[in-house]
Amino acid sequence: MSLIVAGRFTTFAAAQSAARQLFAQGFLEEDVSLFFVNPRGQHAHPAADSLHIVPHALRPTPHPGRGAIVGAVAGAVIGVAICAPLTASFLATVTAAGVGAYVGAMLGGFIQARLNATPRISELARHGVHHEMRDSGVLVAVHVSPENQAKAAQALEDAGSLSIERAVGRWQQGRWADFDPTAAPVPVSDFTHRPA
CATH class of the missing domain: 3.30.70.120 (Alpha-Beta Plaits)
Structure with a gap:
């Protein structure tokens, strides 16, 4: 040295x-x-693969697809549950299921994306803040x-x-x-x- x-x-x-x-x-x-x-x-960080020095905003986050799928299923079920007792029309029930699935997928994807973007307190405490x-x-x-x-x-x-x-x-x-x-x-x- x-x-x-x-x-x-x-x-x-x-x-x-x-x-x-x-x-x-x-x-x-x-x-x-x-x-x-x-x-x-x-x-440039010498160990860029080490998550503890990569800023949270730059880390890859899971795709919000899981939330969208759960939201779509829940929205379709809710759409059918609301529409089926009100009308006997098969076309109206299918349309309500489709609209419910669409709205649920959008809402579920949004919620999942927000959860992925928010650092958890335990993660911040574990990795600390790099100054x-x-x-x-x-x-x-x-x-x-x-x-x-x-x-x-x-x-x-x-x-x-x-x-x-x-x-x-x-x-x-x-x-x-x-x-x-x-x-x-x-x-x-x-x-x-x-x-x-």
Whole structure:
């Protein structure tokens, strides 16, 4: 694992200027990486098949067909029950059954769809709510050592970084390979105030 210090900038031009300052202070090109971080909620999740991180509105819900079938049967029975005592006409009874089935199917499908769309309290409690803490912007990530991490943080601050974080991650082929945009950033100051 590698030590990484990163600063967030609002534009690529500002991030490139910060990178030039890092190069002028002796940091190598393969130890500096620039990339854009999307706004909160717009990140691709690494485990999208895991239901606990997929927003409820995006989850597949059962088709309301079951409710429509139950509603159609109940509507047809009610239509026949109402119409049969009032008229002896077979055509009127069949028509009442058809209208009852249609209205019942519509109502049953609507009710089933509403039930599927409403998250249950137990489901919300079980999965929790996913909050992202990282702001969007252009991140300048620097592969550092314990000896030069303060120098990198100071260079990013001097370049106008909006926030500076420190992480332990995998640096491969000149970039932060295991960067997770949904993970909360840890400010550099949190490390400088911790006992060693």
